[in-house]
Amino acid sequence: MEKEEKVVVVLLIMALSSLSTAYVFFGSELAGAGQSGERALQYTHESGVGEKVTLDAEVLSKRFTYTGEHLLLDVDFDSEVLSVFIPKNAGAEALNSMIHEGDLISITGTVSEYKGKKEINVEKKEDITLK
Numbered sequence: 001m002e003k004e005e006k007v008v009v010v011l012l013i014m015a016l017s018s019l020s021t022a023y024v025f026f027g028s029e030l031a032g033a034g035q036s037g038e039r040a041l042q043y044t045h046e047s048g049v050g051e052k053v054t055l056d057a058e059v060l061s062k063r064f065t066y067t068g069e070h071l072l073l074d075v076d077f078d079s080e081v082l083s084v085f086i087p088k089n090a091g092a093e094a095l096n097s098m099i100h101e102g103d104l105i106s107i108t109g110t111v112s113e114y115k116g117k118k119e120i121n122v123e124k125k126e127d128i129t130l131k
Contacts, residue, residue: 040108047111054108083119091125104131
């Protein structure tokens with residue numbers, strides 16, 4: 001083998017070993033990034049916009065939006081009212097008939113902000129269950 005070919009082989013081996021090391025240490029986090037199957041954290045007042053969270057709460061009220069037929073729930077979280085937004089295409093109609101004021105529910109969704117207040121956006125109807 002020529003000197004240049006040996007250099008190329010050594011560089012390829014170094015690159016592959018670097019990638020292998022990165023995969024071992026960071027592979028599981030990077031492989032799941034951006035997937036909806038990521039693990040939800042317990043919701044707290046410090047939860048940030050974009051975090052996938054879960055919480056158990058009592059339903060205080062429910063109503064449909066004026067436009068779009070989306071369902072809005074107001075739930076009691078730590079003696080404060082937290083809004084839960086359920087889009088029409090996420091089963092708002094089915095959840096409306098299933099959930100009643102006073103019910104204790106388990107919610108999984110993504111933290112967002114609407115008019116300066118945090119709310120939880122639900123992706124699918126299976127993300128809300130009765131307790």
